[in-house]
Amino acid sequence: MGKVVDFAEKKSGDFGEKTIATTEKAGGFLTDVADFFIFLTNIANDTFSRGFEFKEFFRQCFQIGNKSLPLVTITGTIMGLVLTIQSRPVLVQFGAVTMLPGMVAISLIREMGPVITALICAGKIGSGMGAELGSMKVTEQIESMEVSATSPMKFLVVTRVWAATLMIPILIIYADAVGIMGSWAGANIKGDVSFVLYFSQAFSHVDFMDFLPAVIKSFFFGAVIGIVGCYKGYNAGRGTESVGKAANSAVVLASLLVIIVDMIAVQITDMLT
Amino acid sequence: MDKDIVIEIDNLKKKFGDQEVLKNMSLKLFNGENLVVLGKSGSGKSVLIKCIVRLLNYDEGTINVFGKDIRLLNKKELAEVRQKIGFLFQSGALYDSMTVKENLEFPLIRIKKNLTQKERNEKINEVLENVGLADALNKMPSQLSGGMRKRISLARTIVVDPMIMLYDEPTTGLDPVTSDEISVLINDVQKKYKTSSIIITHDIECARATANRIIMLQNGETFKEGKLEEFEKSDDKIIKSFFKS
Known part of the structure; x- marks a missing residue:
């Protein structure tokens, strides 16, 4: 009997501890969510308050846009090339090889270009922002800005978020363009088609409604990457270890959110068309 | 409030x-x-000066800077008070992505908004000469040694003519010679810019070189307050352990 009571007490004790631990975890999660929304509110407030940091904004546009070009060029070209090489045999089987340029263009413009470029940017830009702001936090640079009567939120976060929001759609459109060029190169491995003919065939299948939703969701991808990268870096812990953690979690969360935003965008587009 | 008191902290x-x-x-x-x-590591010294500029919020008590309770200040008023305070961080906290000139220009553009570019350049050259690093103008922080970073950081702090200086462990991590140079600079800043300063340190040589008055912290409380000579002559075990060298 005594053993049964001991077992029951032990079990109830375990249950109590687990309940407390779970409650604490839930509380921690809710605090994180609240912090994130406060962060978003601060971005909105500081965007529209006086004294936008234009110089830093253009510097960030250059960092995000120009310095990502080689990576986006390579990714976009390979994306178009691989898609063409993989699709061609199937289309040949169905006697629909003439549909190849249009199919590749629609795939790239609607889905592959935006999502893959956004994921690449989440890796490069999101991690960069997380690591840079995280190390600024660790080395007291953010506090130093604050005591210089400068809002670090305005100088560091608002500029980066807006630069990412504006530059990532441009990178995505560029990736689509080089992707179609890659596709043309892929088509010429086993065929012979002129560049002009390939492009005109590709765009004869694309209409405005293929292009518009993709561009709109690209702005959201950019905003997500900028906000998550800055949030993780700005709220990094104190040690150097936290810089790595901030960069890592920025990439993971931004990539996940890009996929979720894409899913929502596809659903909305589907409902509206 | 006494006109001579610039910062008053209570409980x-x-x-x-x-x-x-x-x-x-x-x-x-x-x-x-x-x-x-003065105080051991972890005695709350850095927390104290971070509370003064409200980088950290405190739980109880009052901090008056120039007669204003800093907890009651709104964002704009706090920014005005912070403009009068220079804060030298333990790590120097130079902005890594900017050159020395840009580092110095950063607070100058935002605080001394009326200066022309020519006046800004003159001011930057003047403070760099004062810290003995006039030739470092176009260097990046990564190209500077620890002592140089501290000097540039001090230059960035004094470039906006603060009325109060807060030094957080100004000589930590520096060799004895450079530490002495920084202590001399602290005294020069006090004389030249007529600043009132709080110097947080556990470096007794820095305290000897710079202190007009000393407060010793122990476990988050004031342990002793007085002139340097009183500390040097004290028989207290804890004070002696600091001043034995």
């Missing part, structure tokens, strides 16, 4: 979780003096 309390870092801490900083706050 300050600050906790991190269950750990009470500051317990009933009180101090006064008088106009034009160098006040050294």
